[in-house]
Amino acid sequence: MSGLPSNAHVSQHPCLLAKLSQLRSQSTPAKDVKTLIHDISLIVGCEALGKALTTRPGPTDTTPLGFEFQTTHVEPGTISLVPILRSGLGMVEAMQTLLPAPVPVHHLGLFREPTTLAPVEYYNNLPNHLAGSGSAGARASSLAIVLDPIIATGGTCAAAIATLREWGAQRIVVVAVLGAVAGVAAAAAEWPEGVEIWLAGVDDELTERGMLKPGLGDVGDRLFLTIGK
Template sequence: MSSSSQQLPPNVHISRHPCLLAKLSQLRSKTTTSKEVKALINEIALIVGCEALAESVTAIAGPAGETPLGFQYESTTINPTTISLVPILRSGLGMVEALQTLLPEPVPVHHLGLFREPTTLSPVEYYNNLPNHIRSDPSSAAASKLAIILDPVIATGGTCAAAIQTLKEWGAQRILVLSVIGAAPGIVHAASEWPEGTQIWVAGVDETLTDNGMLKPGLGDVGDRLFLTIGK
């Protein structure tokens, strides 16, 4: 881990899973096909999600059950709380299935559409389907207690920070950000948006950005690679 990465805020967690690091190397390659990119994003999200949820949700005893042989057992579930997945369009869609696989029960999936304005690199929201998101009432029953942002790449951090602010205003009590890779300055930016309520889990960190806000060496444009829109 680089010295810059070592100085990341305490609410940022970088995975050291060896399988994940190997998959991240495969994902970086320009020869990796769109089908392989989709599979790798899903597999990396599964590993990062396992690590994040292990620290963020609590297992509790559930109702008594019975096995096919008639033996009684005490079931286990996660602590009752409202959870939602919030993929950032487009590339965040590639991480949804992994989290749905991990969670024991179906949860709502709310979408946020954000893009970076090419000149200023500032985030612009173009889509938001959070229930009752116009109401900035923290007591709103529509807001999930735990909102999980799915954003494969954190570059400047502006888009992620905007998503965190949106969910905070919506009324989410806690936010998890799951990412495949981020630039160190962008991760610091996102982590400082609401540090007391947000934890960021990321598979890898690059130290620098290009002049147009791309990670170096990075992964390229993940959305384009997932949906075969390179050269649009």
């Protein structure tokens, strides 16, 4: 797509595009919003992990009929999910469904300052993430999968990428539902050689408040029924 860098990918899956259209509607109830976020995350995540992961032979096992077969393991061996609070929580279950084994879930709390729209971190539970701790990066994942439904200005996503890079993640995959062209480009430029961004769709414009146009509203508010708070 024009305006996007080579490390940003927009799905063209027909079912995905139809579900994104349903998600955009103001008449879609919260229960269906949750289901649609899950379904979209599952499809985009499948495409993203199909490129990000490889396989290696595992030990021999036996089928119920007594035949031996060689098992398959995914690489890299250390993977973590990093949902951006709050709305990224709606994507976790889909990614856990895709992965063949449980992986750690580390949470990052980031919000945009209303006036400047600059990202502000208020929560971080990455292990040994503090600079100067003497063990920073010791437990960092080879692959960190950032879950954030919306990439608007790109500031929050870029801040998450910078934090994970400092933590010691060797590669980062960002899975999102919708992004603004300029915001996705800004996030992708934070670490071009180490980041791949995967989305269901993109919008061209942002409002003065930094919301996507036409967008799909505040995903966190729609998921957790806090609209009009």
